[in-house]
Each structure stands twice: as C-alpha cells, then as structure tokens.
Amino acid sequence: MSLDRKVAIVDLTTGKIDIKAIPLAVRKQFLGGRGLAAYLLYKYSKPGCDPLGPDNAVIFSAGILGGMLASASARTDVMTKNPLTGLLGSGNFGGFFAPELRYAGFDHIVAIGKSPKPVYIWVHDGEVEIKDAKNLWGKSVTEAQWAVREELGDPDVKCAVCGPAGEKLVRYANVMSGIKNANGRGGGGCTMGSKNLKMVAARGTMDIKIAYPREALEFDKRFIYQITSAKVNQTMGALGTPFIWGATNSWGGIRTNNFQFNQLLNADAIEPEEIDEWSKESMGSEYNMAACFGCQVHCRAKYKIPDTPLARKYGLVGKYDEGPEYTSQGAFNGEPGCPNLDTLLMGNHLVDQYGVDNLEIGSTISWAMELYEAGILTSKDTDGLDLRFGNDDAVIAMVHHICKRDTYLGNLLAEGGIRASEKIGKDSFKYLIHMKGMQNLHSDERATPALALNLALASRGSDHLRSRPAIDLYHLPVDVMRRIYSSPVAYDGPLSSDHTEYIGKPWQVVWHENCYMGVDCLGICKYHTTFLGATLPNFEDWAKVLHYNVGLDMSAKDIWDVAERANMVERLFNIREGMKKDDPFKGEILAERYFTEPCKRGAPDVIGKLIDKTKFLEMRALFYKYKGLDENGVPTPESLKKYGLENLDKEPSRI
Amino acid sequence: MEAKALMINHEKCTGCRRCELVCSVYHENVANPSKARIKVEKWEWEGLYIPMSCKQCVDAPCMNVCPVKAISRDDAQGLVSVDNDICIGCRSCVAVCPFGAMNFNPAIKKVFKCDLCDGDPQCVRFCDMKAVDFVDVRKESLSKKRDAAFKISEAKKLGATIQYEG
Numbered sequence: 001m002s003l004d005r006k007v008a009i010v011d012l013t014t015g016k017i018d019i020k021a022i023p024l025a026v027r028k029q030f031l032g033g034r035g036l037a038a039y040l041l042y043k044y045s046k047p048g049c050d051p052l053g054p055d056n057a058v059i060f061s062a063g064i065l066g067g068m069l070a071s072a073s074a075r076t077d078v079m080t081k082n083p084l085t086g087l088l089g090s091g092n093f094g095g096f097f098a099p100e101l102r103y104a105g106f107d108h109i110v111a112i113g114k115s116p117k118p119v120y121i122w123v124h125d126g127e128v129e130i131k132d133a134k135n136l137w138g139k140s141v142t143e144a145q146w147a148v149r150e151e152l153g154d155p156d157v158k159c160a161v162c163g164p165a166g167e168k169l170v171r172y173a174n175v176m177s178g179i180k181n182a183n184g185r186g187g188g189g190c191t192m193g194s195k196n197l198k199m200v201a202a203r204g205t206m207d208i209k210i211a212y213p214r215e216a217l218e219f220d221k222r223f224i225y226q227i228t229s230a231k232v233n234q235t236m237g238a239l240g241t242p243f244i245w246g247a248t249n250s251w252g253g254i255r256t257n258n259f260q261f262n263q264l265l266n267a268d269a270i271e272p273e274e275i276d277e278w279s280k281e282s283m284g285s286e287y288n289m290a291a292c293f294g295c296q297v298h299c300r301a302k303y304k305i306p307d308t309p310l311a312r313k314y315g316l317v318g319k320y321d322e323g324p325e326y327t328s329q330g331a332f333n334g335e336p337g338c339p340n341l342d343t344l345l346m347g348n349h350l351v352d353q354y355g356v357d358n359l360e361i362g363s364t365i366s367w368a369m370e371l372y373e374a375g376i377l378t379s380k381d382t383d384g385l386d387l388r389f390g391n392d393d394a395v396i397a398m399v400h401h402i403c404k405r406d407t408y409l410g411n412l413l414a415e416g417g418i419r420a421s422e423k424i425g426k427d428s429f430k431y432l433i434h435m436k437g438m439q440n441l442h443s444d445e446r447a448t449p450a451l452a453l454n455l456a457l458a459s460r461g462s463d464h465l466r467s468r469p470a471i472d473l474y475h476l477p478v479d480v481m482r483r484i485y486s487s488p489v490a491y492d493g494p495l496s497s498d499h500t501e502y503i504g505k506p507w508q509v510v511w512h513e514n515c516y517m518g519v520d521c522l523g524i525c526k527y528h529t530t531f532l533g534a535t536l537p538n539f540e541d542w543a544k545v546l547h548y549n550v551g552l553d554m555s556a557k558d559i560w561d562v563a564e565r566a567n568m569v570e571r572l573f574n575i576r577e578g579m580k581k582d583d584p585f586k587g588e589i590l591a592e593r594y595f596t597e598p599c600k601r602g603a604p605d606v607i608g609k610l611i612d613k614t615k616f617l618e619m620r621a622l623f624y625k626y627k628g629l630d631e632n633g634v635p636t637p638e639s640l641k642k643y644g645l646e647n648l649d650k651e652p653s654r655i
Numbered sequence: 656m657e658a659k660a661l662m663i664n665h666e667k668c669t670g671c672r673r674c675e676l677v678c679s680v681y682h683e684n685v686a687n688p689s690k691a692r693i694k695v696e697k698w699e700w701e702g703l704y705i706p707m708s709c710k711q712c713v714d715a716p717c718m719n720v721c722p723v724k725a726i727s728r729d730d731a732q733g734l735v736s737v738d739n740d741i742c743i744g745c746r747s748c749v750a751v752c753p754f755g756a757m758n759f760n761p762a763i764k765k766v767f768k769c770d771l772c773d774g775d776p777q778c779v780r781f782c783d784m785k786a787v788d789f790v791d792v793r794k795e796s797l798s799k800k801r802d803a804a805f806k807i808s809e810a811k812k813l814g815a816t817i818q819y820e821g
Contacts, residue, residue, distance in 0.1 A: 068686045069676065096672070103687060142700060155697075179699055205689035213684040217677060221781070228783060283702065287784075290702060291671035296783040298669040302702035320701055 001209040002064060002550040003027060005107035007655050008128045009044070010121055012195050013054055013113030017128050022107065026654050028554070028562075029644060032064030032107055034077040034090060034520035035566035041079045041088075042573050043653035044110050051083040051187070052169065052194040054114040060101070060160055060175075060200050061108045063523010067099030067208060067293065068549045069220040071227050072525035074098055074293035076160065076177070078188040082460065084171040084360070084416045085437035087574045087586060090460045091174065091188055093160075094292035095181030097202065098523055100158035104204030115196040120148065123202040133198040140164060140353045141176040148201050161199040162192035163355020165403040169193050170414040172360035172438075180300065180322045180352045181292070185438065185460055189355050211551030219548050223537060228296050230533040236299045237289060242272035244532070245326035245334075248443060252602015254334040255444045257389045258363075258370040259433050259593055262444040263601035267339040270329055278341060279303045290322055297527060305349060308342040314396055316346050324348035330442020331362020336369055337389035346396055354403035363439035364413050364420075365398045367432055376426045383407050418585055433591050435462030436579070440591075446599050447609040448472065450505035453619050456588050457509060459570040465526060467513035471534050472499050484530060485511050488539045488556035500605055502615040506622035517563035518542060565643040567627075568635055572648060581620075581633045588620065588633060658733030660792045661769070661776060663706050668786035670695055670704035674778035681777045682767075690760065692769040693778050693787070706787050708778070709756035709769035711735050717748035717757050717768075732771070733792060739765050 009018040022036070030036040037059045049055035058080040065073040076098040082089025101107070105126040115130070118137040122129045135151065136144045141163040149157045159177060166173035166189030173189030174182045183189070192198070210216050227233055235243050248254055252263045268274065279288045282304040291298035300322045311317045324332075324344055332347030333339055351358040371377040372387035379385070385394050401410025412420045418437050421429040433440045438461025445452040450472045451464075458466035471484075481495045485507060495504040512530075515538055519529045522542055530538045539556035546552050546559075554562075574586075581588045595613040599606050624631065628639030640646040672695050675688035683690045693708040711728070712718075715735045718726040725741035726748060728734070737748075744764045748757045757768050769776075771789075779789045 067676070069680060099686075099688075103689070146700070179702075205687065207683070207685035207687045207690070209685050210680050213680050217680055217777070224781075224783075285666055287667045287669075289669055290704075291669035293671060294673045294676050295669075295671050296673065296781075298671065298784075322702070 001211070002068060003552070005102055006105060007040070007108040007110060008106055008123070009110045009112065010128065010130065011113045012111055012115040012119065012130070012197060015130055017130070019128065020655055022655055027064075027552070030566055031521035031559075031562050032066075033061055033075065033523045034079070034092065034517060035562055036108060036521070037061035037077045037079040037090070038566050038569040038573065040108060040110055040655065041081070042569055042648065043655070044112055045081050047576050049081060051081045051086060051089075051191060054112070054195070056081045056191055056194070057110055057112045058188055058191045058195065058197070059108060059110050062098035062101050062106075063521065064107070065545065065549055066102045066107070066523045069210060069216045070522065070524055070545045070549060071220065071224045071528050072292055072295035072297065073523050074295065075520065075523040075525060076101070076183070077520055078160065078175045078183045078186055080186060080188050080191040081577065082187040082438075083169070083190040083194070084187045085461050085586070087436055087461065087577050087579055088459050088570050089186035089188060089191070090570075091183035091186030092465070092520055093175070093177055093181045093183040094295075094525055095158070095178045096293050097158045097160050097177045097181070099293045100202040100204055102204070102208060103206055104202045105206050106202075109200055111192075111195060111197055114194065118196045118198050120198045121200045122152070123200065123204075125204055125206055136198045137167065138164065141355045142179060142353065144199060145178070148199065152201065152203070154203055157201050157203045159199045159201045161355065162189045162197060163353065165354040165356035166190050166193035168403065168405050168414065170356055170403060170405070171416045171419075172357040174355050174357050176352065176355045179320075182352070182358070184327075184357045184359060185463055210549055212548045216548035219544060223541065223545065224296050226535070226537055226541070227528045230535055232533040233297045233527060236527060237297050239272040239276050240289070240299050240301045240323065241326040242270075242275050242324065242329060245329040246272040249334070252599060252606035253444050253447065254330065255433070255440070255442050256334050257337045258335060258366040258431065259444075259597065260370070261601050262446065262599045262606065264334045264337065264339055267333065269341045270333050270339055270344055274341065275324070276301065278306065282306065292525065295525065297525075299527065303345060305345050306342055310392060310396065311342050311346060313393070314346065316349060319349055321345070321349040321352055323352075325358070327441055328358045328362075331358045332395060334442045335362050335366035336395045338392045338395055340392055343392040343395060347399060350396070350399045350403070354399070356403055359441045360416070360439055361399060361402060362442070363433065364402070364417055365395055367417060367439070368398070368409065368413060370431050371424065371428055374427075374431070376424060376428050377409070382409050385409075430592065433462075433593065435590060436460075436587070437585055438462050444599065446594055446611055447602070447606040448499050449502045449611060449616065449619065450499065450508055452590060452594060452611050452616065453505055453509050453623065454512070456590050456620065457513070457623060459567070459574060466516060467509045468531075469505070469508040469512045470532050471530065472505070472508060474534065475499070476534055480534065484534060488560050500609065502612070502619055506619045507626060509623055510626045513567055514560055514563035515539075517566050518559050521562060521566060522546070561643070565645065568639070568643055568645060569648070571629075571633070571635065572645070575634060590616065658731065658792050659789050660711060660733050660795065661708055661771070661779070662788045662790045662795050663708070664786055664788070665703075665705040667784045668695065668704040668706055669784060670697055673781050674706060674787055677777040677781045681772060690767075692758070692767065706778075707754060707756065708787070709735065710754060711769075711771075716751040716753065720747045720751045722747065732774070734771055735768070736770060737766055737768060742766060
C-alpha cells in the first residue's frame, strides 16, 4: 500500500544507508511531499549550517499520492537549506520522477554529508546504492540522464539531476528531471553539487496497492473532469503557461527593464499564440503538447529553436526543448526588455541544460542591466559586454557566463543578488527586487496588494507558488469568495472583489498558503487546485482522493491542519536560520521599490499604483494573527501545542 | 457483435502514461505500470511517444507458437486471450510477439496481455486525447483517409496560390 513506502537516509560522507519506515502518526501529521520534507529537513540539517557544507541536507520527497489515481500525481518536492538565501530552499517538479521513486519503494531520499568524489544514488525495487558518477559529472542535464540509462541498461530510469550549474555551485541551480521539469527556486542543484551528488536515479516495478480500486477509478474520472472542464485548464492545455503571460502583459503586470516598467511593449512575437504556432510548425504537428505523469491538461509545448543569426552564433539551431513557461518569458523577454522569440527559446533551453533557475537568472541579469545603465557597473566589470536593456545577445551570453562562472561578472552574479551587491557596493542593493534574498519572478504586484503580501510571506523567498491568491484578479462575487474562503474552516471577516484593495486579503493569503501546502503534500499539480481556477478541487475533494487511493481517512479540516502544521515547520526553520520580519535581507517585507515607485504603464486600474506601506504592514500583522503567530511572526506556545510541535527542537527525529 | 480494435494514433499522445496507470489498477488493483498491458515508449529528446499494446492479430504468432494451445482468438470480439489454467509459463509467446505485447508476471508465473477490459478499454476511457481509441475495424482507416485528403487539399491550395502569383 501507499503507506508502506520508505525513507532512505543516505550519508554521502560515510556511505552508510539507513532505510526507515514512516510511522503512521507522522504520516497523519505531514502526509508526504513538501510537508514531510519540511519535517525531515528540520531534523536532518544542522541548525546554522553552511548550506554548501556536509551538515546541510537535501531531501527528495514524493507526494503521498505519487503515481496513484489522482490527476497529475507527479510532483516531487526537493528541500534543502537554500545556498542563495540561507533560509528554506524548496522546489517542486512534475514529470515522472515521483511515481518512479514510489514504484521503487521509496517516498523520500535524504542525502546528508559530502561525498569525496562524484556519485549518484541508485534506487530500485526496495534497494538503494551509492554509485560512482565519474562518467556523468560534467554532463548536461539531459546528457547525464541518457548516459545513466545506458549505464544501467534501462531506458525507463527516471532521474533528479544536478546540472553543470549545480556542479559549478551557482547558488540558484535547480534539480532537473527529463527535458525540462525543473525543481526551481530552491537551490537544490547547488546543494547537490556541493555534496558531489550528480543525481538520484530511480526505477521501480513494485506495486502500490490502491485501497478501493474500482471506486478510485470512478472518482478519478470525475476528478479529472472537474479539472479539465475548467476553461483555464483548457487554455493551458492549448497554449501552456504563456497564456498567463499574454494576459498579464496586456494588463500591465509584467516587470520590464528590471523594475522600471510593468509592461513589455512591441511584444507581439512572444504572444502565446505566436509561440504555439512556432511550436506546431517546428514540430511538424498540430499535436504539440506534452504532459506529466497521468495529467490530462498537458501544458508543455514541444519546440525546436529556430534558425536565426543569434541561434547560429550560439550553435543552438534546431535544438529540441519543451515549454517555454511564462516564467521564461519574464526572465528572457520582459525583465531584460528583449521581445524576441529566439531569445526566449534559447534562454529557456540553456537553463534547462545547465540546470539553473530561469526566474533567478533572468532577474539577476536584468538587475545587472539596470546597474549598467545607471553606471554602477561599467564595461570593465562586464568584460566589454554591452549590458543595456534590449541586448538579446548579452542576455544569452550572461546565461553562459553565470552557469560557467567564466567571467568576472558571471562569477559574481552566480553568487546571487545580495552577495553580488555587497561586492558591487554603491546603490546596487536598492535596485534588487528581492524578498528574503531571492529575486522576484517577472510579475509586478504593485497593483495587487494580495499578491504583494504573498511575495513577502512566501517561505522560500519571493515567490508566487506558496500562497498567491491568483483568483483575486477575477473579480469574483463576494458570495462566491465567501464559499471558497469559508471552508474547511470558518471565516466571517471581510472579503473584497476588488484586487486593488487591502481589505480581506490577509485571509486569502492564509487560505491559499494552506491550499498550496496541501496540494504539495499530496503531490498533485497546483494547476489542479484553486490556483488559477475558482472551481478546481481543494480540501473536500482531496479527502476523497486520499480515502479511495490510500485508505487514509482524513477530513478536509484534517488536511487543512496538516497544511497549517507543515507551514509552521517551514516558518520555524526560517526563524531558526535567522529570519526576522523586518530584516532587509531575510525579512518578510517587500523590496523598498514596491512602496516608492508607481507603475508607469498598463490598464487604468494599474497605472500609478504602488503598495501603501502602512496598509501592507497592517495586512502582514493580520496574517500573523490568523496564523497563530505573535507580532514578530513567531508561532506562539499555544499554536505550537495545537499542532503538536512544542517538542520539535527537543525530541529526536521520529523518522 | 462487430469487432472493435484499439487504434493508436501516436501523434496525439502527450506521453502522460495514464493508460499504463489505469490499466494496472483495473487489472491488478495496484498502481504499477510494469503490470500494465499497455506501455508508452518514448524518445524524449525529440518529443516522440508511442503507446504499444496488443494488436489482437488475426494470425497471431503467440497463438501459433503456444505448445499447449492456451491462446485462442475470438473473431467476433477481435480478441486474443490466454487461458491461465492451460498456460505452462514457457514464455514462447513473449519471445515471438513482434510488438512486445505479451508480458510475463514472475510473481504468478503466467503471461498477461491486453484483454480489452471486457469491451470497455480503460486506456481509451481515460485518454482525453484519444491517442488510444477503440473503433470498429471497418472504420479504422476512414479518419486516416480524411487526414491524408486534408493534407492534399492544403497542398493544392498552396499550389494554386503559387500558380496564381506566377
């Protein structure tokens, strides 16, 4: 059954491998995926450790429904102390790794210590081995995966890989899987690199017993229909996430030229329909979408890089990849001010092959561009590279330089914005659009206080996938909002349909924080919950999925409590590692420019908007109150007790 | 009963492998693609995914090679079946199947293959793309004719344009 999957603690220093069961009581507290990863990271990383040292841990964590009958039950969470921020590092990827890990008998692989030479972890049918990776080290993300399949003689091996950027200890290197499934934002690739761990390879043929097979099949059919009948997912299935970018840019919610503007002009070439047309043309088929395990939304387009002068210069003509996601449009088009399709498709391909976070590298390059135009960086710093906004060639060049660390500036930016700003000095830090030391994605939240609050509170640093109330932009009637936000726990406070308002937003952020933690514990994709569509499944539906598949009977409120508890553990980890609410580097506060620079472009409800600092701080205080935290954002003793976390520091690991 | 067959259009396949998942749950009550009767073969580096399953051959090599006549074909249903009570587990059928559609389960020491789920193939039911479809064998080529004709019509349009401009 699903609950018999194990945890393997792999000490890369000594080569010792400990295989442990997961007690049912711990399961009920954290389920799996991101929730259990948070617990394991808390227990298996040493407080205050150097993220790049042997005392950090990296946790590969499949959702409790991974590989089972729940739409897109494909997600793996990778958690570590983030080398970029020194706080919680967590990324979540789809594809096929989580199901394979579970078919191989494991839910979680915890890597600690540091190997003296490059190795990989080989997980297969109940066994875990540490194997020599000398033939894999130095290889790109995909080359390494095809090579390990060759070596193991099995084309169905699935991998979680550290790419060349991770080997070079780029602080925002990703763990990658398949062609483009990216464990972004967590720095896990960098931690793997520091441990000389090239990959976790998994292959399994073990049964996962379904508790009520016939009922699970029937329920899943309805569950899928609920997901695929939503217009937002049909659009996603046709155009991928670029449809979000298209809609957001026309409205005025895209960071442009770092943070100077909020809309990219002359961007027709990268409209979602244009990307779709090129995808179909380059693949020679109208069926151009690929999917993660078990998913009927299929949001990844396939494409080949077009023949353009820039693609020829970098030897990338005709290279195959998937995506691009809207985050790559932000990273390679909006933020650096380059509205060209080839730049987007090349940038997207390079980050997939190097294994580096597209959001962070795009934001970092764009930040450097603004510094260059402000005269804070000079051509001496850039080795003569003309780093002005709109220089596509410079953007692609910088991706290479950062991932290879082969120029002064590339090496500097590979350390991330805050460390680089300490070296660069002057006013450089003030230009950095970061929260908790991580740069923001490409979206601009100055017109949307709810979304801005999410950024500041996201446990892994500036990010949209921890608690963004995206449906706040839909102007839902208040009674519809009331129905969503009053379940599974009561809420009778204010709610507002106006996305420019501050009122009622803190509760929305609380609700979505638990919703996204819930879906991450189960290992289901976020597009299959109340993220972009108001009618999509959440707590009540998950209780049924859990029942039919796992045979674990938990109510919607029980799952809410799991999410609340797991979010609290993430918060406790951050506090343990130095988070303080108003700290400019590690705090829960927006970058100052959100409070001082109004939006210059966009629709009437956007133009001129900025975030009111006083109201923002009031929203944050309310969020703390709703979450059972004190005025500093620290869980109160009563809250710790309520969620059974009062002995988290004292007790030995329960796994 | 008119014979229907699985029709696979790999071009439509998104590679999600839901067919493998539901197949294993339906037949074995477990999630385990290695026990599925269908499998998506992939060339990930070019985005090519091809679902492979039993073709229910008329002159089936598995049936012909079986030394104990455990395999038979029901022409009305268009279904090749294995009688597990007769099967001796020699795996000759696995060896000769040109499509790799016959599989061996070492736990029970028997072979297994697609049985079309008693006329309601779950792989088809759960494939929204209908990359795997269940169609009347007499109509299998109709949609292909239409697709091919469409390509010719597009080519003619293009040809006409060139002629006009010339």
